């Protein structure tokens with residue numbers, strides 16, 4: 001059955017997901033807060049700033065009318081940057097009450113909110129009616145918009161406390177090149193997605209500085225160890241970090257030129273300033289604000305996250321990258337595994 005879906009956010013990921021849903025035969029309203037995008041998306045069927053040289057399905061429609069987008073929607077999918085989710089949800093809340101609808105709430109944002117340190121589903125639960133909370137679905141995994149646009153085979157997790165809601169989202173998105181797996185570990189999936197962006201900035205920086213493959217593998221593997229350490233402390237299942245939203249997304253973000261986080265790091269490695277790389281990206285670099293939240297959480301919870309902390313020092317304290325790498329390598333020796341991997345029997 002055709003579902004009505006409101007996709008909120010017409011950046012690179014929102015417009016590609018909306019386009020995919022149209023191709024899957026769904027009725028989609030792509031909401032943007034920027035009226036300048038409407039003629040381009042609806043008439044030329046492009047979104048050149050966010051997705052150069054890509055032609056959308058002619059039936060994809062964008063709107064600035066949030067009420068029209070969410071009225072009677074079966075699903076509302078938030079795809080704005082993490083730090084914009086709260087303000088968009090606050091605009092949606094009164095519209096839901098006025099329309100008396102009970103849509104599935106989903107999101108595809110990858111970060112931790114500045115200030116509150118909340119995961120995105122926690123932000124949504126903070127703002128939206130309690131009757132919708134248990135059905136919030138997170139979709140996340142190794143998935144650059146640029147590759148999905150060209151129908152590269154892509155796999156994601158659809159995580160929710162409600163298997164019914166996760167399965168409904170899975171069905172809407174699945175097609176011959178896009179495959180979703182349900183997952184009940186919302187905490188782990190959201191943390192994997194958010195924390196890998198910080199590590200990806202580090203991977204880009206190593207590339208920019210000319211480090212080789214051994215160093216990049218070391219960063220990813222030890223980065224994953226500390227992502228898992230913080231995740232477990234916050235209630236995630238450690239197994240989630242070897243899944244799509246952990247190792248999967250870490251690989252794609254730490255190795256792809258499409259990654260905004262990797263490109264930001266690469267610019268830093270080549271000697272650009274933080275301000276310059278952020279200003280020139282023209283798209284969100286989630287790992288920048290998440291690095292600060294991770295710094296705060298790690299200190300608060302007493303979790304050792306040396307790589308994320310080094311990246312924080314580069315981003316916020318002007319620490320020279322080579323110096324933080326030297327400091328990391330001079331740390332005392334330690335065992336490889338310092339946490340218990342549950343669920344695995346000897």
Ligand SMILES: NC(=O)C1=CN([C@@H]2O[C@H](COP(=O)(O)OP(=O)(O)OC[C@H]3O[C@@H](n4cnc5c(N)ncnc54)[C@H](OP(=O)(O)O)[C@@H]3O)[C@@H](O)[C@H]2O)C=CC1
Pocket residue numbers: 009010011012013014032033034050079080081082084087088108109110111143144145146282283284286
């Ligand atoms: N790009 C990708 O490949 C993927 C991205 N993601 C995640 O999806 C989320 C969105 O990323 P992405 O699409 O890349 O981001 P972009 O920077 O490409 O686009 C963000 C969009 O959100 C809009 N926006 C920003 N602030 C607000 C606001 N306060 N109210 C309404 N709209 C707003 C922007 O509008 P404006 O043009 O006015 O700035 C823009 O249209 C991020 O959390 C990202 O990590 C996840 C998987 C893949």
Ligand SMILES: O=C(CO)COP(=O)(O)O
Pocket residue numbers: 110141142143144197200249252253258259260261262284285286
């Ligand atoms: O999460 C992503 C790919 O899975 C997108 O990463 P970037 O935001 O770094 O482009």
